[in-house]
Amino acid sequence: MRVLLTGGSGFIAAHVLDILLDHGHSVVTTVRSQEKANKIASAHKSAGKDKLSFAIVEDIAQENAFDEAVKSDPPFEAVIHTASPFHFNVTDVQKELLDPAIIGTTGILKSIKKSAPSVKRVVITSSFASIVNPFKGNWPDHVYSEEDWNPITQEQAVENPANGYRASKTFAEKAAWEFVEKEKPNFSIATMCPPLVLGPIVHYLNSLDGLNTSNQRIRDIFQGKAKEEIPPTGTYIWVDVRDLALCHVLGIEKEEAANKRFFITTGYFSNKQIAEIISKHYPKYKDQLPGEKTPGGDYPEGGLYKYDNERVQKVLGIKFRGLEESIVDTVKSLQEVGA
Template identity: 60%
Template sequence: MTRVLLTGASGFIATHILDILLAHGHSVRLTVRSADKAEKLIAAHPEHKDQIDYVIVKDIAEAGAFDEAVKSDPPFEVVLHTASPFHFNVKDTKKDLLDPAINGTTGILKAIKKYAPTVKHVVVTSSFASIIHPKEGKWPGKVYSEADWNPTTIEEADSDPTTGYRASKTLAEKAAWKFLEEEKPNFTLSTINPPLVFGPVKPYMQALESINTSNERFCNFLNGKNKEKLPANSGFVWVDVRDVAAAHVAAFEKPEAAGKRFFVVEGSNFSNQQTADIILKHFPEYKDKLPATREENDGFDYLEGGLYTVDNSRSKEVLGLKYHSFEDCVVNTVKSLKELGL
């Protein structure tokens, strides 16, 4: 049994990580922003309640926010840091995105070094946002991998919410690797870099009005917002949340993952038309919520001129990931949203 600290435990990805940690027999401390969220998580795992405790961290951007959270008896061996904002409802880029991402990441690394010397490995949730070169667009012929870094600077972060989000993830991850290089702590680091994360939500933690950003598109399919016409794709590559969760756990359970970034991506492209087709196939009751006319080229609106591809070989070879198919992902996502009343 390994003693693990899981930050941002009520988040979309973290709830799935918790399932795996408990199934693998690990002891887990959760950081959450309210006791109510922690109690819901514990209540959802009654058979594992003796493996879970929690602390409240209301603002991860505050100095010393994690100082008390990292202190434990028995002591921690692993920290999984998933807490970071992912939304585009931004009024102040620095306050809403940059500070929580960057200060939260560096803050927890400082706290671990100072107060939790027993920690041997840290896994940080990063993003494809810190890999992609936004100005290159579709970039035909490009193969994205862990070797790539988003060149966006902090000066460019204020240009729009999407750029601000991408900058926050890039700068936070760079800050983490810089910390290791300069501070030389006792722990090693791995980062997990997923693109759009789809997949089933946990009904006990979610409400339709606060569904995670990437799954909002599925709500729009099911509630008829796209009935007249499907929107153009706002992304081209994806991954199932269950695979992202598995990657976080494998990253500390497999020693060879230390010191590496992992581009956790299914590998194939998706379209909104493909999503609609799968929904119609498995859930015909939503027929009247979907457009009657199919999009040309099955909705793959980026076919002309080509599109970048991705290399997920490291995640499969080192972490042992076996990715869920897009059809399985869509079906299970819809099932979970139906539980919420859609």
């Protein structure tokens, strides 16, 4: 299959790219600069130009940003859209979080409809942020599933960056479903909604400073920042990046994934468990790690929401990796970049 992968240098996309090439697909990936393209190309030397090439899209939030990228010879049959704008310092939630997320998503769908009639499936990276109800706390009597939508409003979205981030994911995903309903394009979509994404980084793209937010907690723990007290876990459900990446690829390969939303989680974890796994497998960090009596980082006393991840297992046939394997592999990948 000929596939367009957006945001090719991202944490999730780098793993998606590996699996696409492994499955024999031919890929064009969008990047923000030629320098990023060169890094990815040099890490995949065995993939010829017919299997891996690049399109530069500097700013996905611009109208028509993807108009040229979606044109290809031979034409694309599928698109995996992982690119999502992120900013470190948000001063204007609407302009810096909401608009780019929504325009980035609807923009690529418009470009595909207009200029890539051969595309049959579009997979979009969404988030548990579009499922969770942030106003309910740990909500022990609720089971989250694909049926849930974050009820956040436009007014709440602009109150602060945390709300803004969650709202950007919610509004962008809703906009994608609305587009399909109203525009009746030649393609079906599938959306992927992961919670915290852990797992090994692709070392040719990453430094310890450029870590995705989820993996920063692993780095901080083994670097001794949790020795006196383990920070609160926050989101208590997770998925390994390699399982999530495989879900994206199966989302274009499997007919039955059409027009489905996938809540992709392995299950529960806590920061305390992460510390215990590192301690067990990497005794050399023992002096920097929290001990058995160190406070913090555990599950909440009043219980937690439940989750239903049946659809992703049934429709995509995924078997999830365990937390131990994920943490061990992540620490190993961080050591490779000098941790």
